[in-house]
Amino acid sequence: MAERWRIPAALVAAVVWASMVAVPCSAEDPYAYFDWDVSYVTAAPLGVKQQVIAINGQFPGPIVNVTTNWNIVVNVLNDLDEDLLLTWDGIQQRKNSWQDGVSGTNCPIPSGWNWTYQFQVKDQIGSFFYFPPLNFQRAAGGFGGITINNRDVIAVPFGKPDGDITLFIGDWYIRNHTDLRKALNEGKDLGMPDGVLMNGKGPYRYNKTLVPAGIDYESINVHPGKTYRFRVHNVGISTSLNFRIQNHNMLLVETEGSYTVQQNYTNLDIHVGQSYSFLVTMDQNASSDYYIVASARFVNESRWVRVTGVAILHYSNSKGKASGPLPDPPQDFYDKTYSMNQARSIRWNLSSGAARTNPQGSFRYASINVTQLYVLKNTPPVVINGKSRSTINGISYSPPATPLRLADLYNIEGVYTLDFPTRPLKGASKIGRSVINGTFRGFMEIVFQNNDTKVQSYHMDGYSFFVVGMDYGEWTEDSRGTYNKGDGVARCTTQVFPGAWTAILVSLDNVGFWNVRAQNLDSWYLGQEVYVRVVNPEMTNKTELPVPDNALYCGRLQKYQNEQTPHHKATSSSSTTYIRGILLILMLLLVSVAVLP
Numbered sequence: 001m002a003e004r005w006r007i008p009a010a011l012v013a014a015v016v017w018a019s020m021v022a023v024p025c026s027a028e029d030p031y032a033y034f035d036w037d038v039s040y041v042t043a044a045p046l047g048v049k050q051q052v053i054a055i056n057g058q059f060p061g062p063i064v065n066v067t068t069n070w071n072i073v074v075n076v077l078n079d080l081d082e083d084l085l086l087t088w089d090g091i092q093q094r095k096n097s098w099q100d101g102v103s104g105t106n107c108p109i110p111s112g113w114n115w116t117y118q119f120q121v122k123d124q125i126g127s128f129f130y131f132p133p134l135n136f137q138r139a140a141g142g143f144g145g146i147t148i149n150n151r152d153v154i155a156v157p158f159g160k161p162d163g164d165i166t167l168f169i170g171d172w173y174i175r176n177h178t179d180l181r182k183a184l185n186e187g188k189d190l191g192m193p194d195g196v197l198m199n200g201k202g203p204y205r206y207n208k209t210l211v212p213a214g215i216d217y218e219s220i221n222v223h224p225g226k227t228y229r230f231r232v233h234n235v236g237i238s239t240s241l242n243f244r245i246q247n248h249n250m251l252l253v254e255t256e257g258s259y260t261v262q263q264n265y266t267n268l269d270i271h272v273g274q275s276y277s278f279l280v281t282m283d284q285n286a287s288s289d290y291y292i293v294a295s296a297r298f299v300n301e302s303r304w305v306r307v308t309g310v311a312i313l314h315y316s317n318s319k320g321k322a323s324g325p326l327p328d329p330p331q332d333f334y335d336k337t338y339s340m341n342q343a344r345s346i347r348w349n350l351s352s353g354a355a356r357t358n359p360q361g362s363f364r365y366a367s368i369n370v371t372q373l374y375v376l377k378n379t380p381p382v383v384i385n386g387k388s389r390s391t392i393n394g395i396s397y398s399p400p401a402t403p404l405r406l407a408d409l410y411n412i413e414g415v416y417t418l419d420f421p422t423r424p425l426k427g428a429s430k431i432g433r434s435v436i437n438g439t440f441r442g443f444m445e446i447v448f449q450n451n452d453t454k455v456q457s458y459h460m461d462g463y464s465f466f467v468v469g470m471d472y473g474e475w476t477e478d479s480r481g482t483y484n485k486g487d488g489v490a491r492c493t494t495q496v497f498p499g500a501w502t503a504i505l506v507s508l509d510n511v512g513f514w515n516v517r518a519q520n521l522d523s524w525y526l527g528q529e530v531y532v533r534v535v536n537p538e539m540t541n542k543t544e545l546p547v548p549d550n551a552l553y554c555g556r557l558q559k560y561q562n563e564q565t566p567h568h569k570a571t572s573s574s575s576t577t578y579i580r581g582i583l584l585i586l587m588l589l590l591v592s593v594a595v596l597p
């Protein structure tokens with residue numbers, strides 16, 4: 001294996017030491033501590049009041065701003081009225097799927113309980129985000145950024161920007177996540193979203209007919225001549241967005257932990273779950289403010305006009321408000337190759353270092369033999385047992401009550417089957433808990449074949465994979481001839497166009513249970529996910545950390561779980577405030593009685 005993946009002896013020693021004293025993080029590296037209270041707050045991003053999920057009262061949540069190899073400790077208090085987990089999209093959780101925060105690896109944090117995540121951002125840099133993966137909660141918020149900075153000793157392949165700006169873009173419904181869930185359970189389509197939010201805010205009133213008055217919008221303040229790094233994440237439900245900044249070039253520099261070949265774009269398609277960093281220089285004359293736009297893609301724009309997010313880029317010397325029409329989206333309604341060519345143009349900068357001093361390009365993926373091939377095909381939703389479900393290879397995943405990883409630890413049989421088909425199943429679709437048997441240290445090729453009529457994006461936990469090819473039509477072995485054999489970018493979320501395929505390569509060097517899923521929330525909610533099980537056949541505890549002492553137990557392992565006294569009233573925030581109010585009044589009364597003569 002190439003240098004890039006070699007585990008330093010010091011780390012091995014640290015892990016061995018850590019497993020002895022049951023502290024799962026490396027001792028030498030700094031720690032960052034967070035205390036998060038996850039609760040509903042009332043907001044009206046599109047002018048209609050609704051409950052959104054906030055962290056410490058913030059919507060979007062706080063940004064975890066750390067450096068390569070830091071240890072992160074997050075105490076999460078679940079103040080919602082339902083189960084909660086947080087997952088850290090793109091954080092590889094090396095040897096540590098215990099902290100991945102998805103239903104296959106973790107029991108949910110019950111309402112009113114708290115649970116502390118502890119993990120290391122080992123050998124990573126870049127822009128990622130976290131979100132609540134259960135129960136369609138991401139549609140209500142609960143997301144925030146994860147920024148992993150280079151260590152000082154590693155050069156960044158561009159000059160230090162004058163500022164760092166994180167933008168969350170995503171489609172949004174006025175219906176809350178419980179109502180959206182209900183619609184999906186009843187087999188309904190969610191229909192057109194009500195808008196696009198940017199950093200939790202509605203659109204700037206660029207058109208008085210289209211945008212009602214009184215909506216709070218995002219405004220980014222900048223100085224002329226300066227260069228800013230914009231980290232843009234599509235945290236939405238199911239809409240691909242075209243992102244652009246009026247009159248400004250966007251120099252793409254990084255995506256999901258890899259430095260890219262630096263290229264200017266006037267607009268870029270950002271699919272659900274994807275993250276990009278751009279450098280933007282404030283080189284315009286500031287005759288007015290500029291629009292920042294994220295508009296729905298691959299739809300009839302004149303019907304989907306409300307599904308447009310608009311924020312403002314405000315120069316400190318700006319002479320007035322932005323006005324006039326928004327910058328044009330790509331005019332490619334009849335050209336389905338435009339967006340795919342744009343995606344193919346995103347390549348890895350092979351000569352820049354990232355987490356380590358040695359260049360990224362020392363890992364030559366094309367010279368490694370593929371040991372396993374999976375063709376994963378999705379279809380539009382189908383009806384199984386009277387319910388609308390989505391599938392991969394004809395199987396719709398239904399999460400068991402006992403997490404897969406914990407079932408393995410306790411040798412609980414019958415929770416899942418290790419027989420996920422390598423090719424689409426013929427015959428009727430079925431509900432299942434079928435898992436991919438990944439070979440430890442193998443090299444897996446996964447071909448996502450999208451048989452649906454909408455773009456899908458797929459994400460893999462635990463790894464960064466190489467995006468080596470995509471094209472329209474059905475993938476065949478001959479399609480390998482078209483692969484990018486040199487500088488396919490390594491990332492964790494890729495788009496798959498309708499009627500097309502995308503091929504990825506992944507080196508299975510991380511032991512654990514890893515979730516592969518549709519990032520489009522409705523596809524995922526209806527069953528479009530699978531897990532890859534990677535075990536080291538050798539009996540050793542050097543390739544996986546021990547189960548954390550504070551692990552939660554549920555399902556068939558419930559008997560190992562001690563009850564936790566709920567810390568907070570897990571009712572709606574308003575009634576909590578009400579009860580707190582009454583307590584305060586009672587205390588004041590007591591105090592006044594006590595001090596009265």
Ligand SMILES: *[C@@H]1O[C@H](CO)[C@@H](O)[C@H](O)[C@H]1NC(C)=O
Nearest residue numbers: 040050051175176177178179
């Ligand atoms: C969602 O809205 C419905 C009414 O449409 C309401 O009954 C429900 O309590 C709301 N849920 C949340 C979490 O706000």
Ligand SMILES: *[C@@H]1O[C@H](CO)[C@@H](O)[C@H](O)[C@H]1NC(C)=O
Nearest residue numbers: 063065066067147149164165
């Ligand atoms: C994040 O941390 C880095 C390194 O400590 C610091 O330079 C930077 O200003 C921080 N960024 C933000 C947005 O706080």
Ligand SMILES: *[C@@H]1O[C@H](CO)[C@@H](O)[C@H](O)[C@H]1NC(C)=O
Nearest residue numbers: 075077113114115116550567
């Ligand atoms: C969270 O749980 C830990 C023990 O797991 C406990 O020590 C701590 O006090 C709890 N914190 C909060 C804010 O509930």
Ligand SMILES: *[C@@H]1O[C@H](CO)[C@@H](O)[C@H](O)[C@H]1NC(C)=O
Nearest residue numbers: 156157260261262349351352
């Ligand atoms: C690639 O990275 C190198 C090393 O940091 C940098 O000098 C170069 O400008 C980058 N090239 C491109 C095309 O982005």
Ligand SMILES: *[C@@H]1O[C@H](CO)[C@@H](O)[C@H](O)[C@H]1NC(C)=O
Nearest residue numbers: 206207208209210305324325
């Ligand atoms: C606002 O949008 C409406 C509907 O799309 C359009 O007819 C109108 O021309 C727009 N107004 C301006 C000032 O652009």
Ligand SMILES: *[C@@H]1O[C@H](CO)[C@@H](O)[C@H](O)[C@H]1NC(C)=O
Nearest residue numbers: 248249251262263264281283
């Ligand atoms: C990108 O565009 C800027 C102007 O906005 C220009 O200065 C720069 O040279 C361009 N960079 C590349 C790599 O094309």
Ligand SMILES: *[C@@H]1O[C@H](CO)[C@@H](O)[C@H](O)[C@H]1NC(C)=O
Nearest residue numbers: 247283284285286287288319
């Ligand atoms: C500023 O730039 C815009 C567009 O590039 C141009 O139309 C306008 O005339 C310029 N205004 C001034 C005052 O230079």
Ligand SMILES: *[C@@H]1O[C@H](CO)[C@@H](O)[C@H](O)[C@H]1NC(C)=O
Nearest residue numbers: 299300301302303304333334
């Ligand atoms: C988009 O929708 C409008 C209004 O429904 C319709 O007139 C137009 O023909 C549609 N455009 C395309 C390209 O389908």
Ligand SMILES: *[C@@H]1O[C@H](CO)[C@@H](O)[C@H](O)[C@H]1NC(C)=O
Nearest residue numbers: 001366367368369370371443
């Ligand atoms: C890959 O497979 C070919 C043919 O099966 C073999 O000759 C070659 O040595 C293998 N390469 C590696 C790196 O294992």
Ligand SMILES: *[C@@H]1O[C@H](CO)[C@@H](O)[C@H](O)[C@H]1NC(C)=O
Nearest residue numbers: 418419437438439440442537
């Ligand atoms: C899973 O794969 C391993 C090789 O990695 C093999 O030894 C084992 O038999 C497989 N298990 C099943 C159930 O197919």
Ligand SMILES: *[C@@H]1O[C@H](CO)[C@@H](O)[C@H](O)[C@H]1NC(C)=O
Nearest residue numbers: 450451452453474498499500
């Ligand atoms: C879906 O698959 C069927 C059968 O292979 C094929 O005929 C059809 O063209 C595919 N549709 C899309 C959108 O990929």
Ligand SMILES: *[C@@H]1O[C@H](CO)[C@@H](O)[C@H](O)[C@H]1NC(C)=O
Nearest residue numbers: 016017019020539540541542
């Ligand atoms: C795992 O680590 C512990 C503590 O170092 C050791 O006692 C035990 O023998 C190890 N188990 C295996 C299978 O290596």
